[in-house]
Amino acid sequence: MNELTINLRPQDHMPLYEQIYVYIKREIQNGKIVCGEKLPSTRALAGYLEVSRSTVELAYEQLLSEGYIESEPCRGYFAAQIEGMYHIGQPKQTQGDEAQVSEKRYLYDFTPNGVDLKSFPYRAWRKLSKDILTDDRTELFRLGDPQGEYGFRNAICHYLYQARGVNSSPEQVIIGAGSDYLLMLLCAVLGREHVIAVENPAYKQAYRLFCSQSYEVVPIEMDQYGMKVEKLRRESANIAYVTPSHQYPTGVIMPMKRRMELLRWAGEKEDRYIIEDDYDSEFRYKGKPIPALKGYDAMEKVIYLGTFSKSVAPAIRLSYMVLPGPLLERYRKNCRFLNSTVSKVDQLIVQRFIEEGYYERHLNKTRSLYKSRHDVLLQGLKPLSGRCRILGEHAGVHLLLEFSGEVSEAELIEKAERERIRVYGLSDYIIRECGREKPTVLLGYANLTEEQIREACRILCRIWKK
Amino acid sequence: MNELTINLRPQDHMPLYEQIYVYIKREIQNGKIVCGEKLPSTRALAGYLEVSRSTVELAYEQLLSEGYIESEPCRGYFAAQIEGMYHIGQPKQTQGDEAQVSEKRYLYDFTPNGVDLKSFPYRAWRKLSKDILTDDRTELFRLGDPQGEYGFRNAICHYLYQARGVNSSPEQVIIGAGSDYLLMLLCAVLGREHVIAVENPAYKQAYRLFCSQSYEVVPIEMDQYGMKVEKLRRESANIAYVTPSHQYPTGVIMPMKRRMELLRWAGEKEDRYIIEDDYDSEFRYKGKPIPALKGYDAMEKVIYLGTFSKSVAPAIRLSYMVLPGPLLERYRKNCRFLNSTVSKVDQLIVQRFIEEGYYERHLNKTRSLYKSRHDVLLQGLKPLSGRCRILGEHAGVHLLLEFSGEVSEAELIEKAERERIRVYGLSDYIIRECGREKPTVLLGYANLTEEQIREACRILCRIWKK
Numbered sequence: 029m030n031e032l033t034i035n036l037r038p039q040d041h042m043p044l045y046e047q048i049y050v051y052i053k054r055e056i057q058n059g060k061i062v063c064g065e066k067l068p069s070t071r072a073l074a075g076y077l078e079v080s081r082s083t084v085e086l087a088y089e090q091l092l093s094e095g096y097i098e099s100e101p102c103r104g105y106f107a108a109q110i111e112g113m114y115h116i117g118q119p120k121q122t123q124g125d126e127a128q129v130s131e132k133r134y135l136y137d138f139t140p141n142g143v144d145l146k147s148f149p150y151r152a153w154r155k156l157s158k159d160i161l162t163d164d165r166t167e168l169f170r171l172g173d174p175q176g177e178y179g180f181r182n183a184i185c186h187y188l189y190q191a192r193g194v195n196s197s198p199e200q201v202i203i204g205a206g207s208d209y210l211l212m213l214l215c216a217v218l219g220r221e222h223v224i225a226v227e228n229p230a231y232k233q234a235y236r237l238f239c240s241q242s243y244e245v246v247p248i249e250m251d252q253y254g255m256k257v258e259k260l261r262r263e264s265a266n267i268a269y270v271t272p273s274h275q276y277p278t279g280v281i282m283p284m285k286r287r288m289e290l291l292r293w294a295g296e297k298e299d300r301y302i303i304e305d306d307y308d309s310e311f312r313y314k315g316k317p318i319p320a321l322k323g324y325d326a327m328e329k330v331i332y333l334g335t336f337s338k339s340v341a342p343a344i345r346l347s348y349m350v351l352p353g354p355l356l357e358r359y360r361k362n363c364r365f366l367n368s369t370v371s372k373v374d375q376l377i378v379q380r381f382i383e384e385g386y387y388e389r390h391l392n393k394t395r396s397l398y399k400s401r402h403d404v405l406l407q408g409l410k411p412l413s414g415r416c417r418i419l420g421e422h423a424g425v426h427l428l429l430e431f432s433g434e435v436s437e438a439e440l441i442e443k444a445e446r447e448r449i450r451v452y453g454l455s456d457y458i459i460r461e462c463g464r465e466k467p468t469v470l471l472g473y474a475n476l477t478e479e480q481i482r483e484a485c486r487i488l489c490r491i492w493k494k
Numbered sequence: 495m496n497e498l499t500i501n502l503r504p505q506d507h508m509p510l511y512e513q514i515y516v517y518i519k520r521e522i523q524n525g526k527i528v529c530g531e532k533l534p535s536t537r538a539l540a541g542y543l544e545v546s547r548s549t550v551e552l553a554y555e556q557l558l559s560e561g562y563i564e565s566e567p568c569r570g571y572f573a574a575q576i577e578g579m580y581h582i583g584q585p586k587q588t589q590g591d592e593a594q595v596s597e598k599r600y601l602y603d604f605t606p607n608g609v610d611l612k613s614f615p616y617r618a619w620r621k622l623s624k625d626i627l628t629d630d631r632t633e634l635f636r637l638g639d640p641q642g643e644y645g646f647r648n649a650i651c652h653y654l655y656q657a658r659g660v661n662s663s664p665e666q667v668i669i670g671a672g673s674d675y676l677l678m679l680l681c682a683v684l685g686r687e688h689v690i691a692v693e694n695p696a697y698k699q700a701y702r703l704f705c706s707q708s709y710e711v712v713p714i715e716m717d718q719y720g721m722k723v724e725k726l727r728r729e730s731a732n733i734a735y736v737t738p739s740h741q742y743p744t745g746v747i748m749p750m751k752r753r754m755e756l757l758r759w760a761g762e763k764e765d766r767y768i769i770e771d772d773y774d775s776e777f778r779y780k781g782k783p784i785p786a787l788k789g790y791d792a793m794e795k796v797i798y799l800g801t802f803s804k805s806v807a808p809a810i811r812l813s814y815m816v817l818p819g820p821l822l823e824r825y826r827k828n829c830r831f832l833n834s835t836v837s838k839v840d841q842l843i844v845q846r847f848i849e850e851g852y853y854e855r856h857l858n859k860t861r862s863l864y865k866s867r868h869d870v871l872l873q874g875l876k877p878l879s880g881r882c883r884i885l886g887e888h889a890g891v892h893l894l895l896e897f898s899g900e901v902s903e904a905e906l907i908e909k910a911e912r913e914r915i916r917v918y919g920l921s922d923y924i925i926r927e928c929g930r931e932k933p934t935v936l937l938g939y940a941n942l943t944e945e946q947i948r949e950a951c952r953i954l955c956r957i958w959k960k
Contacts, residue, residue: 038632038636041637043636043638043639043643043644044633044636045644045645046639046644049644079633080633082633083633085645086643086644086645089644089645089648090644090645090648090664145632145635145636146632148632148635150627153627154624154627154628157623157624157627158620158623158624161616161619161620161623162620166504166611166612166614167510167545167546167548167549168809169611169614169807169808169809169810170504170509170510170611170807170808170809171507171803171808171809172509172809173509173512177509177552178509178511178512178515178552178555178556179511179551179552179555179556182555182556198556204835205671205675205811205835205836206833206834206835208832208833208835209671209675209835212678212679212682212832213678216678216706216707219708220686220708233831236831237831237832240682240828240829240832241682242685242686337637341635341636342635342636342637343634343635343636343637343638343837343838343839344635344837345671345833345834345835345836345837362706363706365699365702365703366674366678366703366706367672367674367699367811368672368811369670369671369672369674369675369811369835370671370811371809371810371811371840372809373809374837374840
């Protein structure tokens, strides 16, 4: 039992403790860990896996509560007798995930959803958190403004004006615990009688969200400028969800002309709106930043969505939405009674984080970090230039490799997998096939060091060059 | 300008800084504060109003950003020239609120939504928060489990088992940023094809939420045992939202017989469910606590909702929901992709708050505090015993006074208002009149001291005795 070689995937959707839990559970179910066998101490396993002790404790706690292991005072943890145990049915997906945990072991994971957490400003965060909890007392624990605290909304407006060319007032801003929540709230503001157009390929999270809210969702074809407005016109959709600053997943930056076309489309009918999800606009490595679509929204047609999850940390459940006038009125009439989903403490921390300059410094730091990784990746992929072309570079935290002919996407992914490299197929993001798709893989670089990118590129070039 | 006698209502929906902002804005608009007049310093005003300085700063910041006041370095704040200013349209409700702030000045506010924040365990909270931010690092800022952290869900299950007789597993628990959010999530899990029954009079927040989610909502008549199941049977509703442990607002505790009837109704058809909102079950001052309805849910028909907003502090945006088997599967299939709305830090704080015994101690403390206030209120209302009867006592944080004939509810409220006492009319909670309503007022006592209750009761008895 000294060799619990669990291959942890920190970027994975499944939290680390759960990966450990799932792995050990499986080993017990498979009989690889036999009844009565002693497990390593939480301290030892934490040290071995390089995770915090509380992570291992959580995993053991879950195993204990489900009866897979037993704890003997002063002696430690032991695998239990598992026959006849009561099980709560596990969903099918989890079974699939389990298989992944024990079977797939990745050395390099090019997830497009990564964030570099090593550069997170822990000290500043701790300091702000401590200051806020010391400064204030009862006021901090009273129910706050449903839209979010005024001062925080004000700080966001200043930021949006300077960084994104968006002219908004705090009255228009709504704070929420993540973009998923804000989209749900937006659905309640809009009502149910709408058809929503999404880009194809799409940011699946938003697509699935609209489906879960019972909307009719229509995928709209893209070209190199983004969503095709003439295709949009052929559909009955009255709301278009777009990611113009760096389309997810294709990385397309929508040029001004297409933006104007889209705004014109929205202006033609009263109930048409554009949802602009500006999820990673903070990261741009070349040329002058393009202001947000919302910056040109003279007719009050654009709903703007921004987030701190990408630019600060995924666990910061803090996003914001700027509503145009007509929807603001509807929000106030129908939805303002809904309580805020973000604690005042968190709002104050991020407000001071912005106001005291930490946010800008943090953005500059991660931007330069990501730019270096981006450059190293481009350099490392050069040997493949005859085989494929690079798309969606110079912005965000991922790029795409489009291969011409012969090889299939599945083959590319499988070859990488055999070398324990995880890459992502574009077809996962396609909602409706149009028959002209070329094999394309996504490579995210926020979560890998330059050295890791170099090494992984050497391998990818070798195996993909044919 | 030395007499900014702003009558702050700490229990109000509108945050304190906004009350200050609205008051000063009005004084400027009315010309009571004239152009060029100097405002008190933030420090002075904070001291005078007994609020934190940052509260006043927020109010001034908002006034500054809207151009009502101007700041001169080293000299302070001055009322600005307001003619020709650009205004963003304010919603009608705010206008109403403004009127309240400056015109209604309450000495005693019997809000039924109060929480005693003086007893909030600030030191423990600060300590836990500090420990957690020091202990852990990157792991804490990674995206967490969509359902909430396992260890926290586990702690909630233990609590529910001991305190509410609910047998659940962490797999069934979903953590969310407040009950409003969890109800929205539940709507996505359930889908749109349902008719929802609510108690009449109702907890308006839930009623409005279901309406905002485009459901047909039917109010069901109540008797002294809660929702009438025979009336429910006459409607097409397949989901019943109830508050059996202490009905909001009538305070009715649903007896076992009615609970069984309700469970039987749900068991008769596959798509029938009961939503049990156990919002203030922690507070009960007489007799043995009745286990939650969920404790008898052998047929997996009850969705259980609990919250820390009532029992810890309103700004703690943390509630939880226990799903029965069939809905858990639907959640996993359709909604598990939705990210958690609560930060890991907050989850860990509350988890340790529970596990290290702070929660139980805090509950015991507030329970005994509220019980004393409850007893003082009952004692203070005795002189009215010929005029009205008391309902809904012995649990929660409010009770009701039902008057027999002659006097109208509006009259009772108005009389109290003239003495600067705020009481709440039951008719505000009624969705559909049945014609037999008696004039009834709600008195909440969580937010008033015993002395305040005694004094307010003396006045109420005098003015309501006729």
